[in-house]
Amino acid sequence: MSQNTNTNTPTGSADVDRQLAARAATNEAAGTSVATSGSSGADILDWPQWIGGERVDSLSGEWRDVTNPALRDSVIARVPASTVEDVERVVGVARQAFGGWAAQHFTRRARPLALIADDIEAEAEEFARLTALDTGNAIRTQARPEVATLVALFRYFSGVAGESKGTTLPAGDDQLQYTRREPLGVVAAILPWNSPLMIAGFKIPAALAAGNTVILKAADDAPLTILKLAEVCNRHLPAGVLNALTGRGSVIGDALAKHPGVDKVSFTGSTEVGRGVAAQAGERLAHMSMELGGKNPSIVFPDAVDDQLIDQLLLASRFARQGQSCTAGSRLFIHRDVYDDVLSQLVPRLGAMQVGDPLDEASDMGAVINAKQHAGITEYLDEGRSLNGLQTLLGGSAPSEGGLTRGFYHVPTVFGGGRNDFRLAREEIFGPVLMAIPFDTREEVIEMANDTHFGLAAYVFSHDLDRALDTAHSLQAGWVQVNQGGGQVVGQTYGGYKQSGMGREVSLEGMLEGFTQTKQINVKLRPASTRS
Numbered sequence: 001m002s003q004n005t006n007t008n009t010p011t012g013s014a015d016v017d018r019q020l021a022a023r024a025a026t027n028e029a030a031g032t033s034v035a036t037s038g039s040s041g042a043d044i045l046d047w048p049q050w051i052g053g054e055r056v057d058s059l060s061g062e063w064r065d066v067t068n069p070a071l072r073d074s075v076i077a078r079v080p081a082s083t084v085e086d087v088e089r090v091v092g093v094a095r096q097a098f099g100g101w102a103a104q105h106f107t108r109r110a111r112p113l114a115l116i117a118d119d120i121e122a123e124a125e126e127f128a129r130l131t132a133l134d135t136g137n138a139i140r141t142q143a144r145p146e147v148a149t150l151v152a153l154f155r156y157f158s159g160v161a162g163e164s165k166g167t168t169l170p171a172g173d174d175q176l177q178y179t180r181r182e183p184l185g186v187v188a189a190i191l192p193w194n195s196p197l198m199i200a201g202f203k204i205p206a207a208l209a210a211g212n213t214v215i216l217k218a219a220d221d222a223p224l225t226i227l228k229l230a231e232v233c234n235r236h237l238p239a240g241v242l243n244a245l246t247g248r249g250s251v252i253g254d255a256l257a258k259h260p261g262v263d264k265v266s267f268t269g270s271t272e273v274g275r276g277v278a279a280q281a282g283e284r285l286a287h288m289s290m291e292l293g294g295k296n297p298s299i300v301f302p303d304a305v306d307d308q309l310i311d312q313l314l315l316a317s318r319f320a321r322q323g324q325s326c327t328a329g330s331r332l333f334i335h336r337d338v339y340d341d342v343l344s345q346l347v348p349r350l351g352a353m354q355v356g357d358p359l360d361e362a363s364d365m366g367a368v369i370n371a372k373q374h375a376g377i378t379e380y381l382d383e384g385r386s387l388n389g390l391q392t393l394l395g396g397s398a399p400s401e402g403g404l405t406r407g408f409y410h411v412p413t414v415f416g417g418g419r420n421d422f423r424l425a426r427e428e429i430f431g432p433v434l435m436a437i438p439f440d441t442r443e444e445v446i447e448m449a450n451d452t453h454f455g456l457a458a459y460v461f462s463h464d465l466d467r468a469l470d471t472a473h474s475l476q477a478g479w480v481q482v483n484q485g486g487g488q489v490v491g492q493t494y495g496g497y498k499q500s501g502m503g504r505e506v507s508l509e510g511m512l513e514g515f516t517q518t519k520q521i522n523v524k525l526r527p528a529s530t531r532s
Helices: 013-021 023-030 084-102 106-122 124-135 139-159 196-209 224-233 249-258 271-283 309-317 339-351 371-386 442-450 465-474 508-515
Strands: 049-051 054-056 063-067 075-080 175-183 186-190 213-217 242-245 264-268 287-291 297-300 331-335 391-394 413-416 433-439 457-461 479-482 516-524
Touching: 049 084, 049 224, 075 224, 084 175, 084 186, 084 213, 084 242, 084 249, 106 124, 106 139, 106 196, 106 224, 124 139, 124 196, 124 224, 139 196, 186 196, 186 249, 196 213, 196 224, 196 264, 196 508, 213 249, 224 242, 249 271, 264 271, 264 508, 271 287, 297 309, 297 442, 309 339, 309 457, 331 339, 331 442, 339 391, 339 413, 339 433, 371 413, 371 433, 433 442, 442 465, 457 465, 465 479, 508 516
Parallel strands: 186 213, 186 264, 213 242, 264 287, 297 331, 297 457, 331 433, 413 433, 457 479
Antiparallel strands: 049 054, 049 242, 063 075, 175 516, 391 413
């Protein structure tokens, strides 16, 4: 296995600074302070992948450009364009490392996870800046919180590593009956581009704490933070325990799902892609978990209107992540009695969100990930403006002038007077688009909320605790929040119903069910009367 010897290879924070260094000159030449950094050819760094504890190129020697969402056509780095041959190589390395790692006492697996958390925390600002550059997520509202969650996840799973244990069954004096929790083997973790560090945190420390080895497949459009994370992990882990590949999902993602040497596939992404991955892994009956899409309801009852409601609805909208979140509360059901009141408060707050440079501390929202996503959101907006009876209360089109046109930006959009059968209320837009729908009764809104093939998240707002909990219990969703709209909490169980996925993450339950298997052992003992 040859280590990359390219002298233009990232080695630390100074190299991230190099990628950001062209920012001022690029913006000055463009005559705007809105778009983020671009890079000239001299500033472009090669970011090799990680296999067996080493930085390596792809076997083909081919590279792929990584572009900046906040500045169209700006190449900021290159990553290896891995192929099926690279998958064969990395699976072999991970399988070789598995036996030794699984045999470690749990304290020997917990310690590296804690050290990784310490290193990420020490380099948190570098991770945050790279996240903003890589994904287009605003540094203040999204990138820094994502890094903080990653640190917390490594610390949490370091702390619960010893809980991967079995049980004993009282079976009489001549029987010892017990179970063991054993790791699955090699885990392929296929990551999305919207929150790659946080989602990696859902998977990596749980899998490692349970004794598995991991192959990360970085998202096509946001691979840099994952390669940086792999670098930190490999400071503390034995070679081959944590590996990271870059390349097209249709090539190496498919190859990982199909490979007989991969014992589990853990996928986060769209429902459409997830179906394909599940079919490939299911063909060989591999273990799998899927965290997929959502079209999540936020339900506002009349008694919920207070000085906290709008803040929580803003959080639930996920507009601070440009709506690029599978848990976004993008269907807003408001009781007819307070419909106008709530929107009269919410719409101005959404309209006041600052859209701009992800690296600017003033930005509330950054850029969407790429041209395809930008165009897809635009198509939904065009449809929304054309629908009879649907009111455009805010936004409704992509920026057409000024500095925002230099990147893949969208502004907050709110459509009012919607119906639950509109396509905009049925399909996951994955953009900053909110559909407000009035309702009259609890029974009616529960029926509408559940009338979807998704079932990931839901938000209920009511200070009548009986009504709030009855509603929460009636919703077909894996994660329901009452009177709040924040993100996942480390240690809670997280996952979806219906076509939003299978399996659970973020919790001890997720580690045990997702990354171990149970072995039952029955032992016949000598009768007590024959023992000396």
